[in-house]
Amino acid sequence: MSTRHLRYFFRPKSIAVIGASARHENLGSVVLRNLIDAGYEGELFVVNQRGYARVQNKPCFAKVRHLPKVPSMAIICTPPTTVPRLVRQLGRFGVKAALILMGGLSRTQSRSGRPLKDSVYAAAERYGVRVLGPNSLGILVPGHRMNASYAHLNVKPGNVAYVGQSGIMGSAMIDWAHGRGIGFSHFLTLGDAVDVEITDIIDYLAGDPNTKTILLHLERITSAAGFISAVRAASRSKLVLAVKSGRVAEAQETPAVPPSGILSTDQVYDAVFHRAGVLRVHSTDEMFDALATLSAAKKLRGERLAIISNGVGPSVLATDGLVLNGGRLAKVSEETIKRLAKILPAFWTRRNPIDLSAAANEVRYARVMEIVAADPGVDALLVMYAPTQAAPPIAVARAVAETAKNIDRPVLVSWIGLTSVRESRELFDSMGVPQYFTPDKAVRAFMHMVHNNRHQAVLLETPPALTDKSSLDRAKVPEIIDRAKKERRNLLHVREVRDILTAFDVPFVDTRFSENVDELCEAAADLGYPVALKFLHSANTRPFWYQAAGNRPFRGIVLAIDSEARLRAAAGRLVERARERYRDGRGLGYAVQTMRSGMGYIQLNVAVTRDPVFGPLLLFGEGGPPTAVMSDRRIGLPPLNIALARDLVRGAWVYSLIQAFGDRSDVLLDELCKILVHLSQLVVDNPEIEGLEVNPLLMNRDGLIALDGMCRLGEPRASLIQAYPEELRELAVTRKGRRVELRPIRGEDEPAHAEFARRLSRESIRFRFFHHRTSIGHTEMARLTQIDYDREMAFIATEGIKGVSHTLAVIRIWIDADNISCEFAIIVRDDLAGEGLGSMLMRKMIDYARARGILIMTGTVLPENEPMLRLASRHDFQSRYNSDEGVMEIWLPLNEPANEWQRRRMRIPGSYNPDEDDEDDD
Known part of the structure; x- marks a missing residue:
């Protein structure tokens, strides 16, 4: 993670294009032509060993060392086998930045049998050259009249920076943005990223005053800690959007294995983006619409949307989409209703959405917009139009666009149709008014703005006073872990897990352990019947055991045992089932505990797992049977504070059941969040914990209590985000x-x-x-x-x-x-x-x-x-x-x-x- 020499890529005073020739279609020639056509104001040189005197009227030299000066940046457009040698030559000559556009270096091998990209990296490291690429589309900085790419179109200046990993997707983005009139401060794709990584670029753009929004198109993230640190820093001052491709295993070249306890790695990316303050979109369609909104719309200061249309149908569609996606329909004031009643038909609905009727012309549209925008209860306007004979679409569009200029809040428009409204859409694009083909798209774009505001508010929410960590017995856990290591065990006994949880103030039901049935009966008598019995086996005492259990999970549990005779019988049956199910049925003994039953309980699940890229993760959701657990998973990144823990809980389906406790729900939520914060501290303090699961964690009106816990150890792995030092x-x-x-x-x-x-x-x-x-x-x-x-x-x-x-x-x-x-x-x-x-x-x-x-x-x-x-x-x-x-x-x-x-x-x-x-x- 370094911004070292990145300025040479974005503000070069001179550029050498290596490989440009007299052939018009040659890659280097395309790049040189793009630089010249863009009006690049620095010096341009060409390097080509064929001995041209000039190429496109620019001086050409046979070798890098023959250049009259050290260029700020070199652009390599030659075959893969020549690239490592050229990087070495550039390094010896003193060049600090090399942009490699040619692909194939990952699949072409050197004489040593290693990919050529490894040789490029080695040369760059040795000579201190920063390399962007290979397989990059190039770099465009329109504000400085630089198009150092092979893109088929140039881009106009703007305040959005686009950073992608795919050249083809970048080319498509340029074409789309050109058609919509959207400009960029920077535009580049990283390709194979052998040296300059996306984290480096984000750090550079975070300090660029001309960039207001950073749009990331990601295929993979390798430097997880650097990425989240960079985007967290950038998102504090700029809007950061991301679209992640390769969401399913079938789309990945090397399918990623989900962490234990999680169905898909894409859920992890959701959590990472959420914690980093990044607004995620899930498709190119969403990405384009979000970019159109966020690059042109005015700042949204609330969530209340007013909908204006010349018919009921579009309004109903928009309202459905808004409410079903968690949006808020603005409630217009009585004063606004009175003012609107003077210019609208007598049969209008006197509420939002506002139906102008099919007879609405451009004057009525403009006047209604002005009145509604003056209402303090309205934060944004969605203006829709379907073609009618009352007024030409272009006339209404022009009036709406002019009126929107004078409104101090976002105005989004949707001109529904195709043939009759094409000219209107072009007008909106030229005047910087966000426009969408359908009401659904317009509402979705508005909700992007809402979600971004909500998320930033969560990240900036003042956490309540810290839970009292002085009550935690933090020294006890390393003792337990060290003992397991000495015994060469990576799986902790349930007794040890109970001790770990209680050391971190997670209440655990009174549980007794025994390998002897007679002792088991004495313990049950001491606890008092009815009791619950669990036969402990390595197969059912590891976190997320049910994922490996197939269609025959062995829980090894018998509930509501009300006598010693039934306890003995249950213990015998469990041993027999274990022998039938597993080759080694000896087990690890028994656990007997006070029976917790009744309709007043809900089951929760809290857990810790580990992702190979992003490290430790906290999980929360519904507890109980595996199907319930796996279908309601929310993921958080440690460390957590109370505010982040609340956000984690509120995103789970089971949160609706917690709310059903009425006047006790806030108190119970606080207790639950303290448990999550303490588990977060547990995994920060003890990075050897590879997996931990508490299932079920019971909640009723009286509080919370854990019934079972499992823990697995592994190699130490620090949390992605630095904890409080x-x-x-x-x-x-x-x-x-x-x-x-x-x-x-x-x-x-x-x-x-x-x-x-x-x-x-x-x-x-x-x-x-x-x-x-x-x-x-x-x-x-x-x-x-x-x-x-x-x-x-x-x-x-x-x-x-x-x-x-x-x-x-x-x-x-x-x-x-x-x-x-x-x-x-x-x-x-x-x-x-x-x-x-x-x-x-x-x-x-x-x-x-x-x-x-x-x-x-x-x-x-x-x-x-x-x-x-x-x-x-x-x-x-x-x-x-x-x-x-x-x-x-x-x-x-x-x-x-x-x-x-x-x-x-x-x-x-x-x-x-x-x-x-x-x-x-x-």
Whole structure:
């Protein structure tokens, strides 16, 4: 994951096209012609060993080393066998970026028998060349008049970046976007991605001010941790959409095996996109419609849709689609109804949807739109038209498009038909009004906007106060795991699973274990009849055992046993069945427990599984029989907080049954979410847990209790998302004797952080933000507290007063994608100045950044902020005055660079080396 040298691909000052010739259809010639036709303003060179003097009036050279200067980027359009040698030549010549358009390197082998793409990667690594491709369509950056591709059409400038893996799909997208008038800030496909990966491109685009939306077309994800880190960072400031092909095994070249407990790997992608803040679409049709909406529509600030049509039929279709997909129909106010009644026929329905009647002309359309848009209860408008004799479609379309310009909320249109409305659709495209062929498509596009808003709200939801983890016996679990390892067992006994769950505050029904029937009867008598009995066998005590059981699952359970005689008989029958079912029927003993029965219970299932790409996953859904379990699976990525746990539960079908507990449902939901958070912490603390299943977890009005649990161990695998770094917590004492805790910030700190901000003086706020601010809203405050520890860090000083934590000071850093530099900001509550909090936090952050391998720490300070400048000086920061900006720039080198590129990237503020091309500073 690195943005190293990516600027050469997107902002090259010179390009060499290798392989262009006098043949018109030659790949290199097509690329060169596209560059020239797009109006590329940099220098263009051609390399072709045939000895041409010029190609398309551009100078041609026989070899790379004969070029008059080192080009910013080279585009390789030659046969596969020549590519590794060319990459080596480019590296020796000093070229930093190579775009490889030719395919076949994955299937063509070198003399050593390995694919040629491996040789390309080895050459790129050796000489420090970034390679995009092979098998790439190319790169288009219309804002800089660059079309470095073999695409059959150019694209117009816009604010959408398209990043794909398939050249053919990219070509189809260009053709479609050209017809709809949609523009792009960047357009590229990665092909085989031997070096530059999608995570690198996302990181680059996240920092591009001209890109507002990132559209990803994915076939596979290999660097899972880098991908989710990159898209989480990007989705905080930009809309990120993704379409994932290869959803079913039959469509995959090498079918992926679903993780245990899950039917399809596509469910995992749903969870990954959801957690990362990515809006997923499931087809190219949806992708095109979503792109049309999100690239042209105005910002949606609510969910209430008003539907306007010249007939009842289209309105009914649109309303059905809206409500069935979880949308909200706007309720128009009485004032709006009165105003509409003056211009609509007397028989109109006086409600939304608004039927203009078949006699509606362009004037009526425009006036109704203005009235409805003025209603504070309306957040968006869907305007539909079916051809009639009352007014020409183009006249109505022109009036609607002009009116939409002056409306401050999204306006979507659907002109239904084909022959009569073709010109109207072209008009809408040219005027940037999102238009759809059918009411269904229009509603689906609107719901894309709604789902994106809802999802972003969930991700920014303030988590309730942390569950009390002090009650967890976290040290007990490693002891159990270590004992199993020493005994060379990867399957834990149910007794051990019970001990693990209770150590993490998951209530477990009173259960006794025995390998002896006589002892079993004594235990049952002690518990009291009726009891439930389970014969324990390696086949029915492993997580998700039912997936491997086929059509003859052996549960080994007998319920409602009410006497010792029946208990003995049941134990004998279970042993016989096990012997019939398995070659080894000896088993692992018996478990007997208090019988839980009654109509007031619902069965839940909570589990942990592991995906080979995405690592540990949390599962939730209905419990009980295998068919119920597998049909109601929701997937979450650890670590979870309470807000994320609630989101996980609310997405499951069984949530409707939890709501049926009425006045107890909120309390029970909280208890369930605490269990999920604790299981999340369990798998974070103990990465050896490969699989864990609690089934059933019973819920009734009194609470929750687990009846059975299974656990399997494997090689340690860390969670995809970095957990809260508790190891960075420490206690300290200020100069005035105040006892404080210095620790990383977390989402639950938002209320305390908001209170902290309210207590800051105007001067402190100006010193921190460089301008006066009256308040900080929830969205920004959530982003300040719910941080990605992979990309940023914030340490706070807190003090507990009467059980309530108060924030006293904060320091934070933002780290670039290459871990080269970080920029810091620090602020201390005014009434605590002089206690040394700033110095404590600065020391802690410097130590953290240095240990992480960051090369340089920088900051910007107002010249009059003398306390900050003194603090920086005490910690060995250097400084200079930037007269252009009127600020002090300060910096502290932390580690030595490992190579020349890192040295240039950590350039000291204000320094300049005239011998270095400014493009070296990516």
